[in-house]
Amino acid sequence: MGKKNPVLNFLIENGMYIVMLLIFVYFAASAPGFLTANNLARIPLQSAFVILIATGMTMVIITGGIDLSVGSVVAFTAVIFSIILKRYELAVPLAVLAALAAGSLSGVTSGFFVVKFRVPPFIATLAMMTIARGLARLFAQNTKIFIENPGIEKYSDFIMIKQVAVTEAIGIPYLVILMLAVVTLLGLVLMKTRFGRYIIATGGNEEASRLSGVNVNRVKFLVYVINAFLAAAVGIMMASKFMNGNPEFGVMWELDAIAACVVGGTSLMGGKGNIFKVLLGALLIGMLDNGLLIQGRSSEMIYIIKGIIILGAVIIDQIKER
Amino acid sequence: MSGSPDTALEMRGIVKEFPGVKALKDVTFSCVQGEVHGLVGENGAGKSTLMKVLSGVHPYPTYDGEIFIKGKLARFPGTREAERAGIAIIHQELNLIAELTVAGNMFLGREPVKRPFGVIDIKKMNADAQKYLSAFIMNLDPGTLVKDLSVGKQQMVEIAKALSINAKVLVLDEPTSALTETETACLFQVVRELKKQNVTMIYISHKLEEIFEICDRVTVLRDGETVGTQDIRDLDRDKLVSLMVGRDLTNLYPERAARIGDEVLRVSNLNVAHPFLPGERVVRDVSFSARRGEVLGISGLMGSGRSELVTALFGAFPADVRGEVFIEGRRVQLKSPRKAIRDGLALVTEDRKQYGLVLDMSVGENVTLACLDTISPMQWIPAKRELECIDKYLKELNIKAATHRVAVKTLSGGNQQKVVIAKWLANAPGILILDEPTRGVDVGARFEIYQIMNRLAEAGVCIIMVSSEMQEVLGMSDRILVMHEGRLTGEFTRAEATQEKIMACATGAAPAAHGRDS
Numbered sequence: 001m002g003k004k005n006p007v008l009n010f011l012i013e014n015g016m017y018i019v020m021l022l023i024f025v026y027f028a029a030s031a032p033g034f035l036t037a038n039n040l041a042r043i044p045l046q047s048a049f050v051i052l053i054a055t056g057m058t059m060v061i062i063t064g065g066i067d068l069s070v071g072s073v074v075a076f077t078a079v080i081f082s083i084i085l086k087r088y089e090l091a092v093p094l095a096v097l098a099a100l101a102a103g104s105l106s107g108v109t110s111g112f113f114v115v116k117f118r119v120p121p122f123i124a125t126l127a128m129m130t131i132a133r134g135l136a137r138l139f140a141q142n143t144k145i146f147i148e149n150p151g152i153e154k155y156s157d158f159i160m161i162k163q164v165a166v167t168e169a170i171g172i173p174y175l176v177i178l179m180l181a182v183v184t185l186l187g188l189v190l191m192k193t194r195f196g197r198y199i200i201a202t203g204g205n206e207e208a209s210r211l212s213g214v215n216v217n218r219v220k221f222l223v224y225v226i227n228a229f230l231a232a233a234v235g236i237m238m239a240s241k242f243m244n245g246n247p248e249f250g251v252m253w254e255l256d257a258i259a260a261c262v263v264g265g266t267s268l269m270g271g272k273g274n275i276f277k278v279l280l281g282a283l284l285i286g287m288l289d290n291g292l293l294i295q296g297r298s299s300e301m302i303y304i305i306k307g308i309i310i311l312g313a314v315i316i317d318q319i320k321e322r
Numbered sequence: 323m324s325g326s327p328d329t330a331l332e333m334r335g336i337v338k339e340f341p342g343v344k345a346l347k348d349v350t351f352s353c354v355q356g357e358v359h360g361l362v363g364e365n366g367a368g369k370s371t372l373m374k375v376l377s378g379v380h381p382y383p384t385y386d387g388e389i390f391i392k393g394k395l396a397r398f399p400g401t402r403e404a405e406r407a408g409i410a411i412i413h414q415e416l417n418l419i420a421e422l423t424v425a426g427n428m429f430l431g432r433e434p435v436k437r438p439f440g441v442i443d444i445k446k447m448n449a450d451a452q453k454y455l456s457a458f459i460m461n462l463d464p465g466t467l468v469k470d471l472s473v474g475k476q477q478m479v480e481i482a483k484a485l486s487i488n489a490k491v492l493v494l495d496e497p498t499s500a501l502t503e504t505e506t507a508c509l510f511q512v513v514r515e516l517k518k519q520n521v522t523m524i525y526i527s528h529k530l531e532e533i534f535e536i537c538d539r540v541t542v543l544r545d546g547e548t549v550g551t552q553d554i555r556d557l558d559r560d561k562l563v564s565l566m567v568g569r570d571l572t573n574l575y576p577e578r579a580a581r582i583g584d585e586v587l588r589v590s591n592l593n594v595a596h597p598f599l600p601g602e603r604v605v606r607d608v609s610f611s612a613r614r615g616e617v618l619g620i621s622g623l624m625g626s627g628r629s630e631l632v633t634a635l636f637g638a639f640p641a642d643v644r645g646e647v648f649i650e651g652r653r654v655q656l657k658s659p660r661k662a663i664r665d666g667l668a669l670v671t672e673d674r675k676q677y678g679l680v681l682d683m684s685v686g687e688n689v690t691l692a693c694l695d696t697i698s699p700m701q702w703i704p705a706k707r708e709l710e711c712i713d714k715y716l717k718e719l720n721i722k723a724a725t726h727r728v729a730v731k732t733l734s735g736g737n738q739q740k741v742v743i744a745k746w747l748a749n750a751p752g753i754l755i756l757d758e759p760t761r762g763v764d765v766g767a768r769f770e771i772y773q774i775m776n777r778l779a780e781a782g783v784c785i786i787m788v789s790s791e792m793q794e795v796l797g798m799s800d801r802i803l804v805m806h807e808g809r810l811t812g813e814f815t816r817a818e819a820t821q822e823k824i825m826a827c828a829t830g831a832a833p834a835a836h837g838r839d840s
């Protein structure tokens with residue numbers, strides 16, 4: 001770290017916040033309608049699902065791994081949930097549990113192969129990504145599974161889930177409250193609990209951690225399960241929100257989640273990361289999406305600009321490391 | 323300039339300083355054309371540094387003194403120039419590319435090509451390789467992939483490669499440390515063949531029997547100085563050993579008033595398989611015991627199985643381990659470090675950066691890493707309790723860090739080592755194993771580490787210290803075990819131990835007579 005120039009040092013140290021501020025000011029000035037309470041409230045809501053996945057992803061990445069399967073797991077779970085409700089007419093809480101279990105099972109599988117067979121996480125979860133997507137399409141027979149007749153008594157619980165996904169309390173959407181709660185919970189787990197400490201230690205130096213009595217295999221296994229569980233929860237909420245299970249839900253979400261982690265300063269080498277900063281990273285990307293759309297940019301342009309910003313954020317992080 | 327016309331190489335008055343250490347102080351070394359010249363000395367005597375100066379790893383002018391190759395003054399600005407002058411080193415770790423063929427490795431970067439497209443002329447390359455291989459009775463197909471060769475054969479490829487670059491002086495650095503007996507015999511055959519072809523060789527080894535078998539002359543280094551060069555016929559093992567160790571113990575070791583108590587550890591017939599060579603063992607039939615309040619030193623040369631022994635005791639060696647281990651009279655399984663820690667063991671590993679510390683984490687987090695189970699029995703880590711624990715050990719071990727929040731990688735080597743020790747003390751182990759506890763640690767911190775060991779012994783902890791530094795073993799241990807090629811070859815009490823006796827056992831020069839008579 002260069003100690004010569006304090007101004008430059010300050011800029012680099014707080015790079016993400018400064019970039020965020022600059023983008024905010026830019027959109028406030030150039031995108032009419034950006035700076036309204038309504039619109040600003042929309043940003044966390046639009047990003048909520050990806051943020052939920054990104055929190056789990058942060059844990060995985062800190063252990064030195066990666067999870068490419070979560071986007072597919074969202075779709076897989078949404079389809080399973082819808083089928084269970086529609087075809088088997090199970091009570092809603094049971095359907096939720098079954099869907100959560102099915103989604104988590106994909107994390108169990110990835111974690112098992114990573115830990116037991118030393119399959120590189122990239123490969124294990126890449127395989128899981130295509131398998132889960134394939135299963136979702138297979139079960140849904142390549143169409144959306146609609147959840148209908150919501151009027152029935154036994155669907156009342158279901159309406160509650162839907163309400164979490166779409167309604168709000170005191171002006172804040174339930175979904176955003178839920179998202180913030182999960183971020184806070186997992187953020188505290190990472191910073192304040194033994195399990196969190198072991199996640200960071202495992203990613204920092206797996207061998208030294210193992211020799212210090214840390215059960216590194218259990219740690220590595222569990223982060224994939226947690227991540228898949230969160231993806232499953234998102235899948236259930238997606239199905240509730242749109243009243244259907246769509247096998248094309250969540251395409252590329254794993255990449256959005258990874259982008260949020262990276263912009264939030266999580267090191268892909270493992271050992272370093274902070275869930276609250278990842279939240280900011282995700283909001284930064286969400287703000288970009290929102291502002292560029294208001295400016296009337298084409299989706300192609302939005303992709304390109306987002307890519308450039310992600311690259312820039314990581315470069316700032318790299319400079320900070322030196 | 324240099325003495326006689328058949329002097330292949332001469333190094334005069336070589337001085338090499340590193341920050342804080344003078345690794346070489348006035349070393350003189352010369353080789354006659356076509357001889358096999360042994361270079362021996364304890365770990366840290368300066369052998370490797372001297373060879374690095376010779377091969378341009380430490381380029382001119384980062385050292386003082388002069389090097390003459392065939393009588394001509396040589397000042398290598400880098401390894402390339404040294405290579406061009408005919409100096410080649412075969413390192414302990416081989417530098418071959420596993421997925422390439424033998425010939426591909428030998429001619430890497432200078433493959434013969436066919437015009438006009440620059441396609442590699444494999445036929446010519448293989449034929450050229452064959453020429454060098456058969457020149458010294460190597461029965462090896464140049465088209466074989468290197469990964470399919472044994473370590474011994476791979477070493478031959480390295481030698482053939484060096485010769486194909488026209489090496490005049492071949493340095494073999496501990497060439498047999500990874501070889502089986504048959505492979506060693508094979509290597510010696512090649513060395514003799516090369517000697518006939520007038521290649522000069524410098525042979526570095528800890529195994530004295532090899533020096534006597536293969537070398538014509540031997541130079542002994544000690545503490546960065548040349549003790550002398552002698553004809554091998556004028557020496558015997560005892561003489562050579564005393565040349566290697568002959569120095570006085572300085573007053574570096576604090577007094578200890580520990581009372582040695584009951585037996586806490588008993589190891590019986592421990593065998594550890596070689597991690598990759600099937601059928602080989604790195605620890606063979608080792609039995610010993612250790613007591614409360616005792617400092618048990620384990621001495622031995624590199625590759626003698628010391629580290630493997632203690633790593634296996636800690637349940638961390640990645641190979642088959644057989645034998646019985648009793649802690650406080652109870653039989654324990656050597657399953658995992660986690661299990662070992664529960665049984666009251668602690669292991670301060672040899673390489674603290676790789677195996678001891680999580681470098682990016684803070685000093686405090688490293689201190690409590692192994693004892694979080696006790697600090698936070700329910701997942702939550704109580705900040706106050708953790709801080710108390712950290713503060714206690716930072717004070718007790720006098721660890722110099724700005725705060726406990728700084729990354730542990732910012733500390734000096736000695737302080738880092740103390741953090742590793744703190745991590746284990748926080749666990750209150752009954753048996754503390756230290757593998758090379760003072761490697762890379764300056765003299766001041768070294769003394770502190772010895773004091774810590776003494777305090778622990780006085781508090782009734784059983785301490786097992788593995789060390790390749792003879793003085794340290796002699797200065798600190800109540801009892802000393804010596805290992806050679808995986809076996810225990812000697813056991814001495816503090817009173818009866820001398821450097822010569824230990825060295826004799828460590829080099830396999832003495833019969834294992836000192837065995838179990840303590």
